[in-house]
Amino acid sequence: MDDVSEIWSVSQVNRAVKKLIETNLEGLWILGEIASWTRASSGHCYFTLKDDKSQIRCVMFKSDVSKLPLDPDTGMVIRVFGSLSLYEPRGEYQVVVRALMDEGGEGLWRLAAEKVRKKLEGEGLLDKDRKKQLPKSIKALGVVTSLGGAALYDILKVVERRAPWTKVIVRDTRVQGETAAHEISEAIRVLSESSMVDLVIVARGGGSMEDLWAFNEEPVARSIAASPVPVISAIGHEVDTTLSDLVADFRAPTPSAGAEMAVKDGKMVKDLLAMIFESMFLAMSTLTSTFRKELTAKREKLMNFQDAVVNPQREFLDRTADELESAMQAVMSTTRKELSSLENMMEVLSPLATLSRGYALPRNAEGKILKTVDSIPSGIRFSLRVSDGTVSCEALGKDN
Amino acid sequence: MVENNVEKGPTLEERLSRLTEVVRNLEEDTIDLEVALELFEEGIQHVREAEVILNHAELRVKELIGSSENLEVRQLKDNS
Numbered sequence: 128m129d130d131v132s133e134i135w136s137v138s139q140v141n142r143a144v145k146k147l148i149e150t151n152l153e154g155l156w157i158l159g160e161i162a163s164w165t166r167a168s169s170g171h172c173y174f175t176l177k178d179d180k181s182q183i184r185c186v187m188f189k190s191d192v193s194k195l196p197l198d199p200d201t202g203m204v205i206r207v208f209g210s211l212s213l214y215e216p217r218g219e220y221q222v223v224v225r226a227l228m229d230e231g232g233e234g235l236w237r238l239a240a241e242k243v244r245k246k247l248e249g250e251g252l253l254d255k256d257r258k259k260q261l262p263k264s265i266k267a268l269g270v271v272t273s274l275g276g277a278a279l280y281d282i283l284k285v286v287e288r289r290a291p292w293t294k295v296i297v298r299d300t301r302v303q304g305e306t307a308a309h310e311i312s313e314a315i316r317v318l319s320e321s322s323m324v325d326l327v328i329v330a331r332g333g334g335s336m337e338d339l340w341a342f343n344e345e346p347v348a349r350s351i352a353a354s355p356v357p358v359i360s361a362i363g364h365e366v367d368t369t370l371s372d373l374v375a376d377f378r379a380p381t382p383s384a385g386a387e388m389a390v391k392d393g394k395m396v397k398d399l400l401a402m403i404f405e406s407m408f409l410a411m412s413t414l415t416s417t418f419r420k421e422l423t424a425k426r427e428k429l430m431n432f433q434d435a436v437v438n439p440q441r442e443f444l445d446r447t448a449d450e451l452e453s454a455m456q457a458v459m460s461t462t463r464k465e466l467s468s469l470e471n472m473m474e475v476l477s478p479l480a481t482l483s484r485g486y487a488l489p490r491n492a493e494g495k496i497l498k499t500v501d502s503i504p505s506g507i508r509f510s511l512r513v514s515d516g517t518v519s520c521e522a523l524g525k526d527n
Numbered sequence: 528m529v530e531n532n533v534e535k536g537p538t539l540e541e542r543l544s545r546l547t548e549v550v551r552n553l554e555e556d557t558i559d560l561e562v563a564l565e566l567f568e569e570g571i572q573h574v575r576e577a578e579v580i581l582n583h584a585e586l587r588v589k590e591l592i593g594s595s596e597n598l599e600v601r602q603l604k605d606n607s
Contacts, residue, residue, distance in 0.1 A: 283588060287586040317598070321598055400574060406553075411553060411563065
């Protein structure tokens with residue numbers, strides 16, 4: 128006890144204890160209540176874990192914190208997994224926490240999801256009247272999922288069995304991990320806005336809450352809500368509900384069920400086609416029979432019209448024509464009569480008529496009518512027109 | 528041969544929706560007989576070709592790649 132040959136510095140003690148703790152204690156699970164939680168500007172988080180008698184300092188480094196969906200609240204009972212160490216500058220021992228869980232398994236994840244859900248609900252993004260209808264038929268089906276995943280395989284199997292004529296367009300994306308949410312959100316946006324598909328299935332096989340976490344993140348939910356075409360959320364197995372399920376227009380319990388929702392069974396299409404054919408035929412025969420009836424009715428109408436309107440008019444026309452003709456004839460005979468009396472009159476006035484009564488018309492060589500004694504000097508030659516011709520004359524002299 | 532020709536034309540869904548339209552038009556009272564006959568002929572053609580598609584279709588799966596500004600569609604090889 129009095130031997131002071133070996134004196135340790137504070138640092139030496141702390142280093143030795145640190146080594147002692149770190150080499151002798153494996154990683155361990157600790158259950159406790161969070162007494163305080165601080166996120167430093169460096170991104171590392173410091174907190175105290177306590178029970179009713181005691182407490183331990185804990186640190187969680189940035190890289191591990193980033194795996195948490197949200198910071199836990201003070202008072203929350205949690206389980207941490209970490210290793211014991213000693214913070215030399217203060218000589219305080221602490222737990223370097225690698226993983227943290229809400230007591231009850233995935234409580235922390237549920238809590239975080241609930242937080243986003245409330246936010247989206249507040250904006251009305253979960254409202255029922257926002258939900259789009261499934262298209263009656265689709266030309267191309269869009270699928271957002273991992274190209275190598277079982278979800279895609281399941282979907283293609285169903286489409287091939289039910290409606291192999293459907294074109295399927297896949298947008299490959301990671302479905303878990305740190306960048307998954309961003310990638311999924313972007314894939315939904317690009318595919319839904321590409322105008323190449325009428326419907327999008329967002330799919331992933333089942334997994335733990337943590338595995339499915341990306342589908343609870345805000346960007347994914349927002350992309351689904353903003354999609355111009357209907358979205359079917361087909362994530363995990365029946366028991367898992369994600370925010371994507373709540374925002375999507377339809378929720379399918381599994382990727383296969385999602386595909387069944389999306390494409391009609393070929394049998395239904397065949398029935399539909401037969402029905403269309405029948406309706407077409409029926410419509411056509413109704414139409415032709417209607418036309419035939421109409422035609423008969425029109426013909427009858429036409430005949431009635433002839434009886435009622437055309438025939439009387441024709442009769443009237445005929446009668447009018449007859450009347451016109453007799454009127455014409457009456458006019459003609461009157462005219463003819465008038466004409467002959469005119470002829471008589473003309474005859475009376477004609478000089479030839481006078482001549483026929485024994486008068487004669489003397490005319491000189493120039494044709495001038497000789498009316499007086501002086502105009503016929505003795506010795507002159509002149510012509511005398513009588514009723515049936517002309518004679519040449521010579522004047523012998525005037526009578527006294 | 529027939530399948531190729533059909534494939535170049537409208538898809539099954541387009542034919543079905545056109546057929547629905549044809550029936551609707553045929554059921555209208557005011558339709559002209561000549562127009563009706565043309566529609567009927569068109570309808571019959573769609574029914575025939577839809578049947579070919581229904582009986583001979585093979586699943587086609589494509590992948591959409593590239594960014595929004597530069598989208599491309601490529602055939603996926605074997606999907607099973």
